[in-house]
Amino acid sequence: MRPPPPTAPKSEWRAWARAARAALPDVSDAVTAHLRAFLHAHGFQRVLAYRALPGEPDVGALADDFELLTTRARFRPEPRLTLHPWHTATEPSAFGALQPPRDAPQVALHDVHAILLPALAYDTHGRRLGYGGGFYDRLLPAYRGVTVGVVQHALLVPDLPGEAHDCPVAWVATEDGLRRAGGDSP
Numbered sequence: 001m002r003p004p005p006p007t008a009p010k011s012e013w014r015a016w017a018r019a020a021r022a023a024l025p026d027v028s029d030a031v032t033a034h035l036r037a038f039l040h041a042h043g044f045q046r047v048l049a050y051r052a053l054p055g056e057p058d059v060g061a062l063a064d065d066f067e068l069l070t071t072r073a074r075f076r077p078e079p080r081l082t083l084h085p086w087h088t089a090t091e092p093s094a095f096g097a098l099q100p101p102r103d104a105p106q107v108a109l110h111d112v113h114a115i116l117l118p119a120l121a122y123d124t125h126g127r128r129l130g131y132g133g134g135f136y137d138r139l140l141p142a143y144r145g146v147t148v149g150v151v152q153h154a155l156l157v158p159d160l161p162g163e164a165h166d167c168p169v170a171w172v173a174t175e176d177g178l179r180r181a182g183g184d185s186p
Contacts, residue, residue: 122163126181
């Protein structure tokens with residue numbers, strides 16, 4: 001199945017990515033091995049990761065090597081993500097992944113060394129096709145550390161539609177390794 005043109009609406013891109021992802025094998029082990037090597041090589045210890053939804057590469061095995069954090073989506077007074085220790089994610093979220101309970105201890109964004117971001121697709125420029133909630137779009141402008149998009153190689157495309165508020169990631173990780181966004185593999 002061919003991806004839509006870059007000018008297609010995000011809804012069309014999301015439908016394509018979901019259908020394409022449904023046919024892909026689980027690449028979690030390979031992606032996690034590349035991420036583990038990358039994070040160790042850069043000396044990162046405190047890493048904000050995501051609790052995988054079905055079809056996303058699961059990076060949870062990194063908890064054996066790093067201090068992983070995860071997010072909780074909050075909707076009031078405004079939509080936002082709060083950060084919490086990985087092990088506190090014990091209840092299902094509205095999106096279907098585990099999340100920390102409301103009263104879990106929070107961690108400040110400036111204490112995070114690297115952020116691993118899930119997506120339906122990425123492009124080679126580091127633009128992320130998310131699920132449409134805008135949670136990471138609100139979190140990332142305040143972050144000054146390293147950002148790594150995580151996706152299957154088949155969902156890494158030359159160009160995605162973008163918007164002014166998009167915050168591209170610096171790196172993209174797939175089962176084939178990590179590549180600097182906008183450039184060739186390291």
